[in-house]
């Protein structure tokens with residue numbers, strides 16, 4: 001790599017965090033610390049039914065025990081100071097927490113926030129046909145397109161609302177894919193989750209639009225603990241988009257979300273994420289978001305399908321393994337991921353495909369890119385149960401290094417208990433070649449243009465899995481020219 | 488008017504004690520097409536790379552003037568913008584980078600440098616179709632990633648297609664004819680002939696006389712051990728075809744001894 005390339009990359013790493021500003025909306029914040037009182041306070045503030053409070057308290061006692069027992073997660077290839085659970089405030093809400101009927105009622109500050117994030121709600125409404133359930137801090141402040149969804153019987157609400165309005169569905173599914181005992185952060189989330197989204201698609205319904213939620217972490221020192229639950233009834237289809245940015249903050253911000261997906265017979269759920277939270281100071285790594293997320297889906301019925309696509313460019317520390325339990329026969333699980341780390345960012349991400357039903361199939365495509373002194377690990381597990389006849393998996397994990405001081409690691413775990421399983425794993429690590437750069441230069445492309453093209457090309461297989469609107473944003477996020485702007 | 492003047496060019500490999508070019512002298516006037524021949528490893532591709540600005544080579548002595556200006560001052564992409572094009576002996580694959588995207592950026596960056604307007608998408612696509620047709624490139628290839636999984640011959644055709652898209656002033660073809668089937672060879676030669684005009688120059692590196700018969704070079708040079716050992720007209724190429732390089736070596740040795 002030539003000096004100018006190294007310099008270019010340094011420049012990239014030093015670019016000010018564009019979305020680093022702080023919205024000035026008065027917030028009510030829970031006192032710091034993880035106590036039973038705090039859990040009750042959250043539940044009370046959110047007007048929750050008793051059963052939900054009970055559920056939280058069960059999870060609270062569990063997580064309190066684990067924290068007091070000194071549990072940490074130290075098996076990942078990550079190096080960071082564990083969050084101080086008793087110094088975190090677990091709830092904050094925008095002061096004006098009413099639900100708005102129309103965008104006109106939403107405070108200007110909030111609208112401005114979205115504008116500055118490049119997400120003009122108005123435009124989205126008018127142009128893209130995307131319903132936006134905007135989560136500002138922990139409480140939903142704007143929900144659109146409700147009518148159209150209502151017609152089809154699709155429920156798309158904040159988790160809190162859903163718990164009040166549809167307790168029977170929420171109770172039936174919540175915690176069934178990610179139990180509160182699953183891992184430390186999932187347990188924490190179960191006790192103190194703030195809000196999130198709930199989606200229910202009735203039998204045979206194809207959701208008429210992409211469902212989109214923009215999350216935003218907003219208050220100093222408050223963790224954000226979304227909880228998302230998506231249930232797709234037999235023969236239904238839904239595509240859900242999750243996009244994130246966060247303002248620049250000094251202290252580390254803990255983000256421990258839980259996402260549960262349930263796909264019944266012949267149903268399909270497509271879940272796409274762009275994660276662009278504050279990565280911390282590029283020189284010291286200080287102040288970035290800890291993104292410790294548990295995402296899991298179950299293909300419950302036969303012929304069901306769950307597909308995760310993610311573009312992870314932000315956060316100081318990312319640890320997430322969107323997974324699929326392939327329980328139904330002929331079910332399909334997919335994981336497409338691009339993780340880009342620079343500066344002092346660390347990512348340990350991957351997936352887990354658990355083959356249980358017969359003739360199940362999973363595909364894993366992971367692209368890791370690191371620059372500067374960043375570290376990027378792929379960790380994936382493919383597990384085939386005894387009765388999972390004819391399970392098939394294809395995994396491809398490619399890493400690209402954009403400098404001499406960054407790291408890429410691949411940890412594939414394969415556990416097959418059925419001899420009929422076919423499991424294929426490919427892994428490559430490459431540096432952006434001098435040859436490729438020179439070829440581009442010879443065609444008139446400068447350092448930055450050439451690198452963008454090559455990196456974009458490297459990620460293409462994954463980016464093309466994103467829904468159109470999102471793919472555009474994704475490429476912008478990777479600072480890359482748009483594929484297909486021609487023709 | 489000389490388009491390219493290479494004077495006493497000595498080139499080594501950066502950070503290593505390797506010398507490849509040992510005093511190359513070569514002048515190419517506008518409107519001319521010169522052939523560069525010579526045995527394997529004699530330094531032809533190295534010269535082409537140095538002209539295009541590859542960083543791994545270090546110029547130890549001598550100079551290169553392009554249009555009377557010092558070429559060595561320019562970065563590789565600036566040279567491309569100034570109209571220098573190299574058809575690579577070994578074209579590089581760019582996985583996932585679409586041909587359309589790549590060429591659009593490339594064409595527009597070169598056009599911008601020439602003070603021309605950016606092409607609209609429709610104009611660009613039309614140009615792609617025309618030039619692919621002109622160079623006998625299968626239109627399906629323009630829908631794929633740059634050179635990814637292309638056959639050897641397809642890669643060569645793709646180079647010549649890009650040449651046609653970029654309309655350079657100085658085109659260097661490094662063994663573009665090797666690996667081409669007979670029809671493709673004719674296509675390439677026709678393409679080159681179509682592009683020839685008073686303002687452009689071509690340096691065609693080849694091992695075979697066949698392509699030269701189609702494109703009729705004004706001059707033929709032979710490189711040996713990093714130097715131009717012989718220069719002449721088509722007769723020289725014919726002689727090489729018949730007799731090989733041994734006599735060139737002998738004459739060079741005799742000249743060195745004298």
Ligand SMILES: Nc1ncnc2c1ncn2[C@@H]1O[C@H](COP(=O)(O)OP(=O)(O)OP(=O)(O)O)[C@@H](O)[C@H]1O
Pocket residue numbers: 500505507525526527528529530531532533534543576
């Ligand atoms: N980067 C390099 N490092 C070391 N040696 C090199 C390098 N580049 C070229 N060489 C050597 O320089 C000599 C000239 O190579 P070059 O590729 O220019 O030959 P050529 O005339 O194009 O040969 P061919 O007809 O086989 O293409 C060869 O001996 C080659 O091994």
Ligand SMILES: [Mg+2]
Pocket residue numbers: 531532533576661662
């Ligand atoms: Mg060569």
